[in-house]
Amino acid sequence: MRLSSKxxxxxxxxxxxxxxxxxxxxxxxxxxxxxxxxxxxxxHRAHQVAYTESVLNQFGGNWxxxxxxxRSTGARDILEPQDGLYTLAILDQKIEYQVxxxxxxxLVATDQLPQVLERMASEQVKIVSLTITEKGYCLDTKGQLxxxxxxxxHDLNNFQTPRSAVGLIVQALKLRMQNNVAAFNVISCDNxxxxxxxxxxxxxxxxxxxxxxxxxxxxQSVSFPSTMVDSITPKTDENVIKxxxxxxxxxxxxxxxxxxxxxxxxxxxxxxxxxxxxxxxxVFSNNIDAFENAKLRIxxxxxxxxxxxxxxxxxxxxxxxxxxxxxxxxxxxLLNEEIIPSFTPPAELDVNEYASDxxxxxxxxxxxxxxxxxxxxxxxKIPVRILGTxxxxxxxxxxxxxxxxxxxxxxxxxxxxGKNNGELTDPLANELLQLTNDxxxxxxxxxxxxxxxxxxxxxxxxSSELFCNTLVECYEQxxxxxxxxxxxxxx
Numbered sequence: 001m002r003l004s005s006k007x008x009x010x011x012x013x014x015x016x017x018x019x020x021x022x023x024x025x026x027x028x029x030x031x032x033x034x035x036x037x038x039x040x041x042x043x044h045r046a047h048q049v050a051y052t053e054s055v056l057n058q059f060g061g062n063w064x065x066x067x068x069x070x071r072s073t074g075a076r077d078i079l080e081p082q083d084g085l086y087t088l089a090i091l092d093q094k095i096e097y098q099v100x101x102x103x104x105x106x107l108v109a110t111d112q113l114p115q116v117l118e119r120m121a122s123e124q125v126k127i128v129s130l131t132i133t134e135k136g137y138c139l140d141t142k143g144q145l146x147x148x149x150x151x152x153x154h155d156l157n158n159f160q161t162p163r164s165a166v167g168l169i170v171q172a173l174k175l176r177m178q179n180n181v182a183a184f185n186v187i188s189c190d191n192x193x194x195x196x197x198x199x200x201x202x203x204x205x206x207x208x209x210x211x212x213x214x215x216x217x218x219x220q221s222v223s224f225p226s227t228m229v230d231s232i233t234p235k236t237d238e239n240v241i242k243x244x245x246x247x248x249x250x251x252x253x254x255x256x257x258x259x260x261x262x263x264x265x266x267x268x269x270x271x272x273x274x275x276x277x278x279x280x281x282x283v284f285s286n287n288i289d290a291f292e293n294a295k296l297r298i299x300x301x302x303x304x305x306x307x308x309x310x311x312x313x314x315x316x317x318x319x320x321x322x323x324x325x326x327x328x329x330x331x332x333x334l335l336n337e338e339i340i341p342s343f344t345p346p347a348e349l350d351v352n353e354y355a356s357d358x359x360x361x362x363x364x365x366x367x368x369x370x371x372x373x374x375x376x377x378x379x380x381k382i383p384v385r386i387l388g389t390x391x392x393x394x395x396x397x398x399x400x401x402x403x404x405x406x407x408x409x410x411x412x413x414x415x416x417x418g419k420n421n422g423e424l425t426d427p428l429a430n431e432l433l434q435l436t437n438d439x440x441x442x443x444x445x446x447x448x449x450x451x452x453x454x455x456x457x458x459x460x461x462x463s464s465e466l467f468c469n470t471l472v473e474c475y476e477q478x479x480x481x482x483x484x485x486x487x488x489x490x491x
Contacts, residue, residue: 002251003099005083011099014249020094021247024101025057032062033104034273036120036184038165039132040067040075040106046233046258048129048189050088053102054280063275064104066119070132070165076106078254087244087252091366092260097247109168113161120172121181126273128172129187130199132165134380135427137192137202141383141458145202147209156209166199170207173218183221185270189229191300193292193384196226196267225267228291230299232318232361233258234369259367261357265291283348290346297339298351299358300385301406302331306362307374308409312416312478318369322362331359334402341398342389376425378410379432379456387461394464401470408474411450415439428455443476 001007008023015021035052037044044067052063067084069075079086084103090096109116120128130136140146145166147156155167162168169186176183186203188195203224207215236256244255264277268284278284285291303318309330310321321327335355345351390403415436417424424433435453439446451457451468461467 001249002253003082003085003087003248005085007250008085008099011248011250015247018247020096021099022097023099024053026060026101028064028101028104031056031060031064031104032124033064033066033119033122034062034124034275035065035127035129036068036116036125037065038068038070038109038128038130038168039136040069040103041131042236042256043229043231043233044129044131044189045086045100045103046088046256047229047231047262047264048131049100049102050098050262051264051277051280051282052275053098053100055275055277056102058280059276061275062124063102065102066105066107066125067103068116068119069106069108070136070163070168071108071110073108073111075254076108079103079106082253085252087248087255089240089244089247089255089257090260091257092364094260095366096260097244099248110163116168117172117175120168120184121175121179123181125184127187128169128184129189130165131189133377134190134192134384135377136165136190137199138164138166139198139202141454141456143198143201145205147205152206155206159210166202166206169203170210170214170218173203173207173222174210174214177214177217182272183218185223185225185272185274187225187227187266187270189227189264191229191296191381191384193296193388194226194289195292196224200224223270223272225269226288226292227267228263228265228288228295230263230295231258231261232364232367232369234367235373237368257367259361259364261361263295285346285348287346287348290344291349293343294345294349294351294354296385297343297389298335298355300381301339301389301403302334302358302362303374304378304381304385305331305334305406305409307371308378308406308413309478310371311375311413312409315371317371318362318374319365319367321371322359328359330402330405334406338393338399338402339389342392342396375413377427378413379426379428382407382410383456387457390467391458391460394461394467400467401474404467404470405474405478408447408471408478411436411447411475412478415446431455443479444472447472447475 012023088098107116138149138152151164155162162171188199204215240257265283267288306321315321386406393400414432418433418436
């Protein structure tokens with residue numbers, strides 16, 4: 001028996017009495033679609049959909065979700081036979097399972113563009129949200145829309161058949177303006193500082209290429225709140241599929257796992273209709289930047305540090321990495337000496353307690369979060385997770401050595417990937433591998449070659465003698481890791 005709408009009643013009867021299993025409590029057939037989400041990966045389904053499911057269970061409303069994959073057919077091919085249903089496994093001190101029903105429709109933009117645009121232009125859709133990863137925004141190193149990006153170039157020449165998220169949003173809003181339909185609001189849920197503001201600027205820049213009138217209408221009509229999202233959501237593997245299917249008594253081809261911790265902070269600028277998210281734990285705040293800094297610098301910064309340093313010594317998961325005493329000690333120093341002093345936390349957050357909680361979350365034995373997954377897309381992650389903090393510390397005359405070690409570990413990761421003929425998952429993979437292919441083994445030569453490229457580093461960092469010299473020193477120090485292990489970090 002496979003998880004599906006027709007089998008839901010039988011499954012509910014079979015799991016009756018299991019306190020750790022819950023199913024939809026609302027009528028899915030009578031729930032219309034009010035949200036279109038671009039990029040329905042594991043994090044979206046574990047995070048935003050879970051919040052919306054709680055709203056539907058407790059308060060109802062027409063907040064069903066149309067999940068739109070930009071290119072991949074995987075979500076549609078697996079979820080369609082299950083009528084959008086899937087199981088969320090919360091793996092922590094207490095293990096819980098929840099069948100989620102909020103996703104009502106799954107589309108693929110490249111295959112079903114007319115249906116996607118029709119859905120986004122529909123009057124009943126009030127919100128378009130996104131988890132398309134940092135690279136999906138097609139931004140340049142300054143955080144502006146890259147008009148030379150191949151997808152943006154395509155969309156500028158083919159307004160009616162966009163393939164980028166920015167182009168798709170603009171075309172859908174254009175249709176709504178033409179049809180006198182009120183605009184939807186746009187909520188970015190990706191790990192970008194000021195994600196809503198960056199997306200708004202990108203959308204307006206693109207819209208102006210079509211029509212100043214359209215750009216003005218979007219600016220006046222659409223809210224683009226910035227957000228901060230947090231919950232560790234490892235990739236689903238065969239063990240999770242087996243575990244969930246056994247607990248459910250039915251075959252679920254695409255369950256997801258996450259820790260119990262869940263956080264969503266939304267800038268309090270939304271207008272118009274929205275789900276009652278604030279009643280199920282979402283925080284609406286006027287100090288979103290401070291929440292973003294806390295999460296990006298502490299959780300995401302530590303994640304990248306553990307990933308690149310852990311992979312250097314052959315570790316597999318976050319749990320493995322944080323259990324390594326040298327890495328654990330290094331992360332504590334990084335937190336206390338360079339990350340926590342670099343920003344002012346929001347008044348609502350005890351930053352030291354928050355940092356301690358994050359370390360405990362990394363130690364969760366139920367979650368196997370692969371370092372190789374965290375290491376993906378370093379060219380998009382390192383600038384926002386590490387370089388921003390590093391730049392602030394440089395300006396303040398504060399320590400940068402430990403942050404710079406993370407940058408050096410990333411460069412070694414790229415070098416070793418190329419050396420071992422591995423696959424580098426990164427939108428700049430070819431360019432980065434070409435740089436490291438030209439290394440000659442001299443730390444100063446190799447680091448200066450990498451830094452001087454226009455791919456990653458700002459002019460401010462390139463021109464900083466202190467940063468460049470420290471990076472050479474750190475790169476040289478980590479070269480010893482291959483021979484001596486992480487004992488080199490005590491220096």
